[in-house]
Amino acid sequence: MRVSHAITLLILFLPGQSAMAAGVIKIGVFSPDGFKTGIHRWQPTAEYLQSRIPEKRFQMLPYQELAELEQDARRGKFDLVLTHPASYVRLEQQVGLVRLVSRAQRDQGQIHTHAATVIFTRADNDQLNSLADFTQTPFICTDEQDYNAWQLVQLELLRRQRDPARAFSRVDFAGNAEGVLRGVMAGDYPAGAMAARDFDRFLRQGRITPQAVRILEGNEMPGFPFRYSGALYPQWPLGALPDTPAPLRGAVTEALLAMPAGHPAGQAGDYAGWVESVHYQAVRPLLDKSLTQHVVERQLTVANLWLQQNRRSVLISVGVTLFVWLLLRLLGRLPQRRLHP
Structure with missing residues (x-):
């Protein structure tokens, strides 16, 4: 120092x-x-x-x-x-x-003044052609705190009204771009994401070739030196x-x-x-x-606690309701007696 x-x-x-x-x-x-x-x-x-x-x-x-x-x-x-x-x-x-x-x-x-991510798959993977194809798909990324990777992947899905929890069956974090590259190219994961800057570096170093990979939702913009997925961010x-x-x-x-x-x-x-x-x-x-998730999780927690505390009352109420419904059904099927004068 x-x-x-x-x-x-x-x-x-x-x-x-x-x-x-x-x-x-x-x-x-x-x-x-x-x-x-x-x-x-x-x-x-x-x-x-x-x-x-x-x-x-x-x-x-x-x-x-x-x-x-x-x-x-x-x-x-x-x-x-x-x-x-x-x-x-x-x-x-x-x-x-x-x-x-x-x-x-x-x-x-x-x-x-832009940041961007690259969401990519192997060129021989014909199951993934856009972000709409992610349905409970295993996914690998650099780090949960990485703005240029996982944060922007979530933004791209949210822009398309997609819930990341539904798009991915699991998300694993490799810790760095090297691990993401290995995971996808070895076929351990169908797709992954890293900063556009890192992906371009691997291309220039010859670690991967343009023919071996496919960038999903690929875009280019004058003034931004890298190819990227989706949109540019600040x-x-x-x-x-x-x-x-x-x-x-x-x-x-x-x-x-x-x-x-x-x-x-x-x-x-x-x-x-x-x-x-x-x-x-x-x-x-x-x-x-994040705010929506917090509210939903809080509501689910409160509901779960209420059910645990009132399980007996709920079961009795359901049982009584079912009994009354069955009784009314049976009574409705009984023949009506006519009253003669």
Whole structure:
């Protein structure tokens, strides 16, 4: 770890000294590859911000678990948040996160602000030709937290009014794109998904050939360098907690928008720079789905508890109702006696 990294970490965790008193601005960042990788990748961005806003110290706090990052955001443990769009829309709804800027990527000489997934199968699999063909199909993906894979697969199904629980009999997570590629090409899974960027890398490396695979719902778009499935989605945003002072929000936004092309911070973070915040409406179906699932699961839980507590009464009521119905049926079949005067 560089000396500057160590100093900022020491300042952040000094006993009895708050970050605000030390002038430290904390940035929670989702880092699925772990804390050490997150520091290596994102601390140069914090140092760039400090060079532009010298009265403050900026410290990246990498979180490997998305749930932990979102929990600490709800608790107000930091000032700014860098996370993927599906996570951002949840925090926007739950804590009022404010968008500042969006990340830009450079791939094959093109700068873009999009993310995309590739859902693919082997070319010799004639059972799968579109997402409509997924019916209780085994599926493999990189990671449950992977925005460019599993999150976008769910969005593509939701756009088509398909429930992922009905489309797949099971979903296994390989941990990386390599595992997904092996699983599909070995025939262990009919289909899988990974980031469009990773799929293109395998093609360029000769790990797979265009003749050996078929991209489902394949699309191309000028300005985006990869072939992909379905639609394009926005890149990661940097947001501010609602209590973060407006002057600081403005200073951070201005500094990041002014970052020169090819700056070392961008190279370390594997991004091309920052652009004015884009809209994230396309990602909201994931939030709506999660809220709907929560309500349905809660209703089912309450109903199940009620049945358990009232099983005896329910059985007696059903038995009595059935008895009365059978009695009425029998009485209805009895011949009526005529009364003679």
